[in-house]
Amino acid sequence: MNVLPVSFFHTQPTLHIAKMLLGKLLISQADGKYTSGRIVETEAYLGIEDKASHAYGNRRTLRTEVMYGQAGQAYIYLCYGLHQLLNVVTQCSDIPHAILIRGLDPVGGIEEMLMRTGKKQVDDSLTRGPGNLSKALGIKQMHNGQSYLGPLLYLVDDYYNVPEKKIGQSPRIGVSYAQEDALLPYRFFIKGNPFVSGKIRK
DNA sequence: CTGACGATTCACT
DNA sequence: GTGAATCGTCAGC
Numbered sequence: 174m175n176v177l178p179v180s181f182f183h184t185q186p187t188l189h190i191a192k193m194l195l196g197k198l199l200i201s202q203a204d205g206k207y208t209s210g211r212i213v214e215t216e217a218y219l220g221i222e223d224k225a226s227h228a229y230g231n232r233r234t235l236r237t238e239v240m241y242g243q244a245g246q247a248y249i250y251l252c253y254g255l256h257q258l259l260n261v262v263t264q265c266s267d268i269p270h271a272i273l274i275r276g277l278d279p280v281g282g283i284e285e286m287l288m289r290t291g292k293k294q295v296d297d298s299l300t301r302g303p304g305n306l307s308k309a310l311g312i313k314q315m316h317n318g319q320s321y322l323g324p325l326l327y328l329v330d331d332y333y334n335v336p337e338k339k340i341g342q343s344p345r346i347g348v349s350y351a352q353e354d355a356l357l358p359y360r361f362f363i364k365g366n367p368f369v370s371g372k373i374r375k
Numbered sequence: 376c377t378g379a380c381g382a383t384t385c386a387c388t
Numbered sequence: 389g390t391g392a393a394t395c396g397t398c399a400g401c
Contacts, residue, residue: 216382225382227397236397254395256383273382304383347382370383 177321177328182244187263187270191217192361194261196335199277200327203311206285210277210300210310211333214362214369216345218260220269225351228269239318240269247326249307249317256304257312261321261328275346275360276368277306286310302370339364343373 177197182190192215200209218226220240227237227250239248240262248260248271260271277300279286286292286299286309300306321328341364348355362369 218382227382232398234398250382251396253381253383253393255393258382260382275382298384302383345382350381 174332175330176323177245177330179243179245179322181328182261182263182321183265187217187219187272188359190261190263191215191272191359192340194272194274194328195340195361195363196333198280198327198329198331198333199274199310200281200329201310201312201316202325203313203316206282206311208282208285208310209280210306210368211280212274212276213278213366214274214276215360216273216275217359217361218271218273219359220264220271223351223357224354225345225348225357226269226271228271231269233269237269240271241267242318245321247316247319247321249312249314251314252304257307257314258303259307259310259312259316273303274306275303276301276362276366276370277309278366278368279309297367299368301368335363341373341375343371346371 194212194215197212220228221231246262250258252258259274264270279300300309319325341362342358343360345360364375
């Protein structure tokens with residue numbers, strides 16, 4: 174059981190980090206409660222040269238500033254005015270890479286997740302998809318800029334092993350606006366896991 | 376200041 | 389398969 178060190182987030186390529194995050198534990202603290210899940214789906218956004226990234230073309234605004242900051246922070250983006258999307262900032266300052274967490278296998282605090290989402294029992298939709306998992310974990314704007322080394326957010330290696338042959342790769346979801354970059358295979362997922370979103374799950 | 380729009384989800388046809 | 393919900397952000401005026 175080991176909290177990932179800050180070096181994990183800047184000493185290897187972002188695409189590699191996105192793949193390595195599969196199987197890691199994500200823990201959140203909100204309203205004094207801890208909830209956690211195992212990451213089963215991620216997407217990489219490679220900053221200034223990636224048309225799907227908010228930082229494409231080196232666009233630096235109040236919103237994107239977090240991505241230009243230190244590795245290992247959370248970048249949280251309000252999508253469609255409804256959904257908080259949870260990212261991990263990677264690479265050194267001024268290189269605005271990020272990884273979107275898109276799917277979690279629930280592990281701890283499931284009762285709290287059910288309360289937050291208003292569900293009566295666990296089903297695949299509890300933490301499948303970036304909007305759903307943020308709701309279940311209680312992710313809000315207050316988590317923007319928080320470190321994944323704690324105390325509100327943690328990424329933990331509990332030595333859960335994801336075999337290479339269980340890892341799938343595909344284009345990212347919902348980024349058709351990014352033209353040719355929409356086809357880049359920057360999405361990673363654990364094959365067959367029910368908490369992976371989208372159609373391509375194996 | 377204004378308008379268009381989105382890294383989504385869910386209910387409904 | 390289609391459309392509504394819903395609001396912060398950003399480019400352009």
